[in-house]
Amino acid sequence: MKPYLSIEKLTQRFPDGNGGELTVFENASFGVEKGEFVVILGHSGCGKSTIMNILAGLADPTSGVVIMDGTQVKGPSLDRGVVFQNYSLLPWLTTLKNVTFGVKARHPEWTKQQVEDHAAKFLAMVGLEGDVIHRKPSQLSGGMRQRVSIARAFANHPKLLLLDEPFGALDALTRGTIQDELLKIWGQMEQTVFMITHDIDEAILLADRILLMTNGPNARVAESVEITIPRPRNRTEIVEHPNYYAIRNHLVQFLGKRSKELAGQPTEVGQTNAPETVRIDLTEPTEDPEDKRPALKAVNS
Amino acid sequence: MGTLSLNQRAALLSVLMLVVGLLIWEAAIPAQKAAEELTEYERLTGAGSAKAGVPPPSQVIAKAWEQLSDPFYDAGPNDKGIGIQIGYSIYRVLTGYFLAALIAIPFGFLIGMSQVAYKAFNPFIQVLRPISPLAWMPLALFIIGDSEASAIFVIFICSIWPMLINTAFGVAGVREDWVNVARTHELGPIKTAFSVILPAAAPTILTGMRISIGIAWLVIVAAEMLVGGTGIGYYVWNEWNNLDLTSVVFSILMIGVVGMLLDAMFGLLQRRVTYAE
Numbered sequence: 001m002k003p004y005l006s007i008e009k010l011t012q013r014f015p016d017g018n019g020g021e022l023t024v025f026e027n028a029s030f031g032v033e034k035g036e037f038v039v040i041l042g043h044s045g046c047g048k049s050t051i052m053n054i055l056a057g058l059a060d061p062t063s064g065v066v067i068m069d070g071t072q073v074k075g076p077s078l079d080r081g082v083v084f085q086n087y088s089l090l091p092w093l094t095t096l097k098n099v100t101f102g103v104k105a106r107h108p109e110w111t112k113q114q115v116e117d118h119a120a121k122f123l124a125m126v127g128l129e130g131d132v133i134h135r136k137p138s139q140l141s142g143g144m145r146q147r148v149s150i151a152r153a154f155a156n157h158p159k160l161l162l163l164d165e166p167f168g169a170l171d172a173l174t175r176g177t178i179q180d181e182l183l184k185i186w187g188q189m190e191q192t193v194f195m196i197t198h199d200i201d202e203a204i205l206l207a208d209r210i211l212l213m214t215n216g217p218n219a220r221v222a223e224s225v226e227i228t229i230p231r232p233r234n235r236t237e238i239v240e241h242p243n244y245y246a247i248r249n250h251l252v253q254f255l256g257k258r259s260k261e262l263a264g265q266p267t268e269v270g271q272t273n274a275p276e277t278v279r280i281d282l283t284e285p286t287e288d289p290e291d292k293r294p295a296l297k298a299v300n301s
Numbered sequence: 302m303g304t305l306s307l308n309q310r311a312a313l314l315s316v317l318m319l320v321v322g323l324l325i326w327e328a329a330i331p332a333q334k335a336a337e338e339l340t341e342y343e344r345l346t347g348a349g350s351a352k353a354g355v356p357p358p359s360q361v362i363a364k365a366w367e368q369l370s371d372p373f374y375d376a377g378p379n380d381k382g383i384g385i386q387i388g389y390s391i392y393r394v395l396t397g398y399f400l401a402a403l404i405a406i407p408f409g410f411l412i413g414m415s416q417v418a419y420k421a422f423n424p425f426i427q428v429l430r431p432i433s434p435l436a437w438m439p440l441a442l443f444i445i446g447d448s449e450a451s452a453i454f455v456i457f458i459c460s461i462w463p464m465l466i467n468t469a470f471g472v473a474g475v476r477e478d479w480v481n482v483a484r485t486h487e488l489g490p491i492k493t494a495f496s497v498i499l500p501a502a503a504p505t506i507l508t509g510m511r512i513s514i515g516i517a518w519l520v521i522v523a524a525e526m527l528v529g530g531t532g533i534g535y536y537v538w539n540e541w542n543n544l545d546l547t548s549v550v551f552s553i554l555m556i557g558v559v560g561m562l563l564d565a566m567f568g569l570l571q572r573r574v575t576y577a578e
Contacts, residue, residue: 056481056485057484057485058481058484058485075484076481076484076485076487077485077487078485078486078487080485081485082481082485084478084481084482086478088478088479088481088482090479090482090497090500090501091576091577091578092500092501092503092574092576101482101486101496102486105486105487105488106486136576136577138576138577138578156486
């Protein structure tokens with residue numbers, strides 16, 4: 001049984017400017033289940049954004065396919081909504097019009113009133129109501145702009161929502177608030193989400209599963225770490241969960257050390273680079289914890 | 302003084318400069334000697350007839366009052382009101398200008414969308430652009446064979462370049478992110494052009510249109526001096542031939558005022574499409 005979103009043997013190469021080729025990543029394969037929140041973590045240059053662009057249909061891979069809900073992904077589609085890091089709001093439209101822009105594209109048969117009501121509802125879900133929705137993006141703070149962008153994406157009910165470092169340009173406090181709002185709206189919509197981030201705490205708070213990428217070139221998705229912290233999560237409470245620091249240490253260890261050690265190994269032709277599943281759960285008794293938690297050993301040493 | 306706003310103080314200064322300037326001008330013009338003061342000899346040699354000279358502002362103001370109180374009179378081919386002359390000029394400018402816009406904006410759009418087209422057309426544009434529009438006049442007169450249409454053609458050819466170049470430049474410079482927004486929303490090429498690229502490039506396009514209308518108004522005066530018949534340019538030249546310098550100075554001022562109004566109109570339009578990022 002294939003997962004809802006299946007990435008199969010994805011390879012991306014670019015000319016390196018000296019007549020040769022640069023392999024960003026090779027034979028990357030992984031899946032995302034319906035309704036799942038998957039976060040991909042890795043250093044800059046490992047090809048996270050390239051994977052995102054391929055999933056969005058804005059770029060084509062050198063080889064490999066992406067299959068969503070039984071059909072191959074080709075070109076951009078309303079089924080795959082994107083929230084860009086720089087918000088990508090149209091500056092000449094008001095906040096409301098930026099959202100209706102998306103809704104109109106999704107539901108061309110709706111009346112103007114239906115479109116506006118729908119858009120206003122989703123803006124309200126991210127905390128934008130009243131006069132604010134008639135302002136231009138330039139009159140909004142960065143956090144508010146990203147809220148608009150999130151509302152625009154959710155209002156379209158895409159089958160897959162792609163978030164490209166959505167909070168990268170925001171200050172820590174604003175980031176926290178919007179993460180909470182994202183969790184809330186995600187909880188209501190049962191939306192499948194694929195997100196890129198640099199922020200480990202953000203990844204643990206939001207994700208069901210974190211994909212870890214090794215450094216580029218020749219990057220690959222090395223591990224798939226399950227986040228064994230029950231929902232609903234709350235930023236102040238998850239840190240007290242016994243699994244929190246175990247998972248966090250594993251991630252820090254990977255990004256700090258192992259992402260480098262595992263990097264730069266070209267793979268053989270036809271090899272499938274499926275990530276190794278890692279499950280860290282201190283709450284359930286296991287027969288041989290040392291075996292199941294290799295990363296913890298590394299942390300303690 | 303402290304209670305006046307910045308704008309009020311500037312306006313006051315402007316009025317002051319105007320008054321001082323006019324007074325200096327008035328004082329600098331030597332008065333004609335009255336006929337009684339002339340000697341017999343001077344009267345016999347014709348010194349008594351009025352000499353042509355640069356008119357003082359008081360005369361220009363009197364002329365302006367006379368002309369502007371009845372701007373649309375028509376007393377034959379060589380004696381029409383200033384309103385009629387300006388009307389002809391504006392008609393020619395707008396006809397040539399909008400014909401140019403009709404071609405330059407869609408064409409600039411296409412050039413801006415394709416890098417190949419941009420590079421392919423660039424050498425032609427670069428050669429044609431610096432040609433003085435009046436240099437086209439003989440060719441236009443010969444091919445078109447009609448002075449009226451030739452004047453319009455000259456306006457057309459001079460206003461097409463800034464619009465073409467600015468449209469292409471604006472369209473080519475539309476942020477990739479905005480185009481991606483259109484793509485991820487499955488907008489077709491026509492819809493993308495109108496709902497994303499056009500509004501994004503509008504400020505640059507309007508800048509080109511504003512430069513063009515300014516150039517067109519500069520050129521129409523010279524063109525009408527050549528083709529004659531009607532228009533503000535013809536009026537200036539005709540009054541020069543009549544040695545009526547008061548009318549010449551008055552019409553120079555009118556050219557300035559109309560040019561300013563045209564520019565202000567496009568400035569207003571430009572402000573409406575400008576957005577802050």
